[in-house]
Amino acid sequence: MTFSTRTLQLTTGHRETAVDITDHCAAFLDEVAAGGDGLLNVFVPHATAGIAVIETGAGSDDDLLAALRELLPADDRWRHRHGSPGHGRDHVLPGLVAPHATLPVVDGRLALGTWQSVVLIDTNGDNPTRTVRLSFLC
Template sequence: MLSEAFEISTSGRLVTDITDRVEAFCKEARDDGIVHVFLPHATAGLALMETGSGSEEDLEGVIARLLPRDDRYVHRHGSTGHGGDHLLPVFVSPSLALAVERGGLALGTWQRVVVIDPNRENNRRQVQLRLVGG
C-alpha cells in the first residue's frame, strides 16, 4: 500500500481543487487500484464536482441556505456560524474512494476532486492518500 499526506491552504475559499495532486500520487503507482482520499478534519469534506463553470458559487449559495452563518447552533465555540461548519461533514463526506486505472484517476470528463471548507478559522488542511492495488 502506497500512502502520502500533504497540507493545503484553503485561504478563505470554499472550494479547493486537489485533483492534480491526487493524480500525481496515483501516477507513482502506475497500476490499477483504489485511492482513498481522507480529510481528518471536523469541519471540511471532499467531493467530486465540476469547477470553473460557476458551480463553486452555486455551492456557496446552497451551503449558505443549508447551514447559515448565524447563532442558531447549540455548538457555539468559535465565530458566529461555526456550529454549522461542524455539520458540513454530515452532507459532504470527509473521504472518497476513487478508481485508479493504469496509474490515473478514472474520473468523468468534468469531475474534479475538491476540498469543501466553510471554516474561516482554520485554513490549513491535511489530506491523506492511500492507494490499494487491484
C-alpha cells in the same frame, strides 16, 4: 496487495472555499500506481471540511458553496458555539459533504468523468490550514 499513503498540507484561507486537488491526486498516483489499477481514498481528517467530486471552473463549485450557505447559515442557531459566530454550521458540513471519497484508478490514472474533479470543501475560516490524506490500494 500494496498500500501507499501521503498527506498534503493545504492553505485554504480564512473564508469558505472549494479547492481543486485533482492535480495533487494525479501526481501522487504518478508516483505510486505504476500504471496499475486500484482505489484512491481521499480523506480530510477535520471535523469541519469535506471532499466532493464535482465540476469546477464553470460555477458548480461556487454554486455548491452558495447552497451550503443557504442550507447551513452562519448564525446563532447552532448548539456548537466555539469559534467565530455560526461556526457550529462548519461541524454539520461533513454530514452533507463527506470527509472522504474513494475513487477508481485504472492504468494508474483517476477514472473520473469528463467534468469531474476532486475538491476539498472548507467552510471553516477559523482553520486556514488543512491536511488531506491520499491512500492508494492496489
